[in-house]
Amino acid sequence: MLDKILAIGKEMLTARRFGVSADLDVFNVAYSFPGILILLFSGALVSAFVPLYLEWISESSDMDADSHATWLIYLTTVLFAALALVCFFLSPAIIHLIGYGFGPNEKKLGIIMERLLILLIFIDGSGILFRGILHARKMFFHLYVAPIFVNITIIFFLVFDLGLGINVLIWGFLIGTLLKTIYMGIALHYEGFSFRTTLPFDPIKMKSLWLLALPMLGSELIATSNLMVDQVMATQLSAGAVSTLRYAFRINDLPIQVVIAAISRAIFPFISEEVTSRNHEKLQKIYKYALIFLGFLTIPITCLTVLFSEDLVIILLKRGAFDLEASRQTAQALTCYSLGLFFCAYTFVNGTFFAALQNTKALLFMGIAAVFLNAFFNVVFMHLIGTKGIALSTSVTMCIISMYFIFLLKRRLGISDMSGIFSSFSRIILAAACMMGTGFLQLRLFKMVAAGRWIYLPITGVTVCVTYLGVIWIFRNEDLISCLDVLTRMLNAQRKKRPDSGG
Secondary structure, three states, X not given: OHHHXXXXXXXXXXXXXXXXXXXXXXXXXXXXXXXXXHHHHHHHHHHHHHHHHHHHHHXXXXXXXXXHHHHHHHHHHHHHHHHHHHHHHOHHHHHHHHOXXXXXXHHXXXXXXXXXHOHHHHHHHHOHHHHHHHHHOOOHHHHHHOOHHHHXXXXXXXXXXXXXXXXXXXXXXXXXXXXXXXXXXXXXXXXXXXXXXXXXXXXXXXXXXXXXHHHHHHHHHHHHXXXXXXXXXXXXXXXXXXXXXXXXXXXXHHHHHHHHHHHHHHHHHHHHHHHHOOOHHHHHHHHHHHHHHHHHHHHHHHHHHHHHHHXXXXXXXOOOXXXXXXXXXXXXXXXXXXXXXXXXXXXXXXXXXXXXXXXXXXXXXXXXXXXXXXXXXXXXXXXXXXXXXXXXXXXXXXXXXXXXXXXXXXXXXXXXXXXXXXXXXXXXXXXXXXHHHHHHHHHHHHHHOOOOHHHHHHHHHHHHHHHHHHHHHHOOOHHHHHHHHHHHHHHHHHHHHOOOOOO
C-alpha cells in the first residue's frame, strides 16, 4: 500500500512538472522497452523459479537449494548484462521501431534516453532471482519493501530540482532500481540465504528453469505488454496522447497492484505446495473463491471509477502543467481502462495457477495472440474515438483472453460445475447495477444544486458503497458470505496490529 501511494505521489509530481508534454511522451516510450522487458522476464523467471526452488528444498536441503539458486543468479546476471549491451547498440533501431510516430527531434531525444534506460535491464535483471527466493521463502515484507526505493528516489529528484529537466526521471529510475536490488541482496543475506556454491554447477537446473520460464512469457505478455503496445501506437496521435494513456493506466492499475497482485503473489507458494501434494479438491476451492473474490472487489471499483473518473483525475493530477483539458482526456481513458479491470486482475491469478501447475505453453500462445488482438483493436478504436479508443481496446482484449483462460483452467483443474460462481456473480452484478444507478441519480441532484466537489464526492462515495454492500447482503449466498468474512477478518487483524494509544 505504501509503495503504491508513493507511486501515485510520483505521478502527481510528474504531472505537475511535465503535464502531457512531448518530452514526457518520448520518455514514456523510451522507458517502456526496458520496463516491459524486465517485467516480462521477472514475472516469468520468478513464476518458474518458485516451484523449482521449493522442489529442490523438498528433495535435498536448504543449503543445496541455495547453492543451485546462487549458480542461477550468477548466470542470469551475465545473461542480462549481455542483453543490455546488445540493446545499447540497438537503441537507434529500437526507438525508430517503438517511436515510429515521432518526429526527427523526438527520435533523437529518444535514442539518448534509451541508451541510459537500457542500464535498467542489467540492474533490475541482476536482482530478479533475489525476488524469487524471497517469494519462495515467503519473506513478503522484504519483497514489498524493496520497490519503495524506486518511488522514493524519483520523488526525491522531482522535489529537489537539480536542473536535469526530463532526465530527472531517468536518473531516478536508475538509482532507485540499484538501491532496490542492493536491499534485496542484503535482506537475503541477513535472513540466512547462503550465497556459497557448495555444489558444482548443474546445467539441468538451468535448463529446467528456462524451459518452464520461456512459456511463462506468454502470461507476462498478457499482463504487461498492453501498455507498451498502447503507447507505441499512440505516437501516431497528437502530442500528449502517450502520457495521457500512461497516467490513466497507472491510476487504473493501483487497485490491481495494491490488492490483486499482492494476493496472487501471496497464494502462489501455497498453490505450489498443493500441486506438489496433488490436492486437487483444495486447488478447485482456491480457484473458485479467487474468482468470486476478484469479482467482489473489482466490479464495484469499476463502478466507482466510471462515476468519479474526472473528479479523481482532477484531484490527483490537475496542477502545474497538467491543465483541465489534460484532466478530461485522462479521465476518458481511465474510464475505458477501468471497464476491463476484472479481466486485467484475473490475468495475475490465472498466471499464478498455470505457473504452479507447471503447464505454461498455452500462456505463451495466448500471450502472443493478446499482443496482436490489442494492436488490431487499437487500429479500429483509435480511428473511431481517438486516444480513449486505445484504452478501450485493452479492455476488450483482456475480456476475450480471460474468457478463454477461465474455460481452459476450469478443464485443467477438473471443475465440472460453475453454477456456484455464476450465482455469486449474478448477485455482484445486480449490486453493482444498483450502485451505478444510485450514483448517477445522486450526482445529478448535486449538480442541480451546484454542490462543491468536496461535498458531493464523500457523500456519494459512501452512499454507493453502502448500496453495493446492502444489496450484496440482501441477496447473499454462502460464497459471498465467505468473501465478506475474509474481508472482516482482514480488517480486524489490521486493528489488532495497531499499537495502543494510551500511556
